[in-house]
Amino acid sequence: IPQINLFGMTIHALDMPESISTILDWCRTPRERRCQYVVTPNVDHTVMYQTNAALRASYADASLILADGAPVIWASRLLGRALPERVAGSDLAPALFKRANADAEQNQPPLRVYLLGAAPGVAERAAENVIARWPHVEIVGTLSPPLGFEKDPAENDKIFATVAAAQPDLLILGLGAPKQELWIHAHAAELQAKVALCVGATIDFLAG
């Protein structure tokens, strides 16, 4: 995968269609060593990255690092290492559903998706909207965990086990940064999901 270095960070130089194809390929091949995950840095995240070692460790294991946020694209141009375009997490999820839905009409198996994050009730509402809009996308579970769940080992284990049991092709992980990046980094080796997208408030957007 082509990549550039920006602010000390690796960023992959894929446009939206290439990002979608890459991610759907991973969703359709058997899971190997771990859940592959995608992060979508915006300017806030690039600032956090400089001082947060745990976030850097998570990025080091990410399969795909895509630039969310126009200023990141502008910076890449100014520095002479232009990224093709912005690939925002909040655009990526619906674009993946759209492509997967069209592919299912051509006899591809449905994409199995889990929504984890956002405030109570929001992930369920997002699921209803996804199914209404892209009927061949299968929502295999939704969970909006209580605030601070990741600091309570018993609660965290329960949530991890619930998601893992659903064995999604694609986990939409909307816990905000850096929480979502640290959570997936801690659990990718064991989590029975093929791909996870760390995409901030995307579940809120899907809920409308």
Ligand code: UDP
């Ligand atoms: N959120 C969550 N659990 C938390 C903190 C946040 O599910 O402990 C959700 C919140 O409801 C919202 C998203 O994470 O849906 C945060 O989105 P934001 O745009 O702030 O994320 P960022 O762009 O900072 O990654």
